[in-house]
Amino acid sequence: MSAGGADGREAGLPEASLVESVGVALTGLLPTIARGLFAPRPVVSRVLGALDIDRRAISALSSLRRERGGEGARLFGGRLVVLWGTQAIREVLDRSAGPYAADAGAKGKGMSHFQPDALTISRGAQWRDRRVFNESVLAASERVHPMAERFLAVVGEEVERLRIGRELDWDEWEGLFDRVTLRVIFGDRAREDQKLTQGLKDLMAEANRLVGLSKGGTYFDFYGRLEGYLIDPEPGSLVARFADAPQTDDTRVAHQIPHWIFAMRGTLGTITYRTLVAIVADPDVERRVREELADADLSAPSALNRLDYLEGCLQEGMRLWPTTPLLARETTEEVTLAGERIDEGAQVVILNTFNHRDGETVPRADELWPERWTGGDPDPYRFNHLSHGSQDCPGGPLVSLLGKAVLTRVIERYALTLLEPDLPAGEPLPLTLDPVDVRLGVAEIESTGGEV
Ligand code: HEM
Known part of the structure; x- marks a missing residue:
């Protein structure tokens, strides 16, 4: 049981009432599944946006925490635990x-359809085996990937080859990330x-359906194509x-690759686009980004690594609009969490949409404030857009490298104006920013600095 605090509120993980539990589930948990766990469902997202569902989730959790205190709350009699305290x-x-497995529930079921042996849905000894492999190929512990120079050249060429009219749209951006991803992972011959x-x-x-899934032609064609690239790997590729x-x-090496593909072309593509929008939306931020780029050699990984202000922008883009809105774990044994006994089989949820935008614990929560990241992670374990701990994102250094590479090349080449949304x-920045709703006006900048 939770001990009572001096203010009458409880420590640990106080129990929420049924009404409170339903409120959190309806606003914070179910919308994540409804929006599409693996591929976005634009119509549902639009409806939920119109209902301002994320703001409702933030207010439901704020009032729960205000009422009861603690590091989080036990919902539905403890079968579901929602956490907001960084200690817990x-x-x-x-x-x-280990005792908190990520392979259970909807995530495990859905991902098994397209990457049954992926690291992210592995546990125990298999997870350790696959983790070492992923960390090695992705160079997770190195600030700059050993192949960084080639990857920057790929980005430079792909941005150079873009033929944008007066507006840049999401399809073009997705195409850019598609080509960069294919060349980085498999080499130039995979570009198309x-x-x-x-x-x-x-x-x-x-x-996304979660039910009635079976492996058919698409699955075997996909892995057949993918394995073709492993027979004679192209030098300079992952x-x-x-x-x-x-x-x-x-290890099942081929099964580790789909995660890299969707994380690079989809997740990173979305994050950099939103970051670009947020930079362009604020003339002061854009001016500072351009000042930082002014004398940098954008083909040199070390120079890119030193762009701290732009790094702060990218981190803020991820914090403001986390592409993993919640991290879910299932207990594989009875555990003690925040001093409370939690049964085996309980669902433990870390709701990034709340923890990142909670104005009571996060200063300037709804602003793009790049300086927040000067000197590193300002509040470890609160901002989990790349997660933390044993299963944190091993692609983190590549995210910074490729994300900043694309942003610098695009900002260097184009003068951009945000036409929509306003x-x-x-x-305060909105809680959702759907890339397909964005319209960016574009004019090419001559290398001498003047606009065409
Ligand atoms: C902006 C882009 C990215 C974001 C926001 C992101 C975010 C995350 C998050 C939140 C997790 C933890 C998920 C969970 O535990 O439920 C994760 C795990 C992972 N990420 Fe990323 N990621 C990004 C890009 C990448 C890239 C580019 C790669 C590889 C090339 C990658 C590879 C992985 C892998 C393999 C895992 C599983 C780690 C494990 O389970 O031990 N990610 N990522």
């Missing part, structure tokens, strides 16, 4: 893939292999690093 979040994320990325998109759209990466039969500088 740390306890869970540091023991992720949209059949591969489309195959994965189709499988992920099917996985798959060329496989030969030197630690692995066993359990995001007045100094006003």
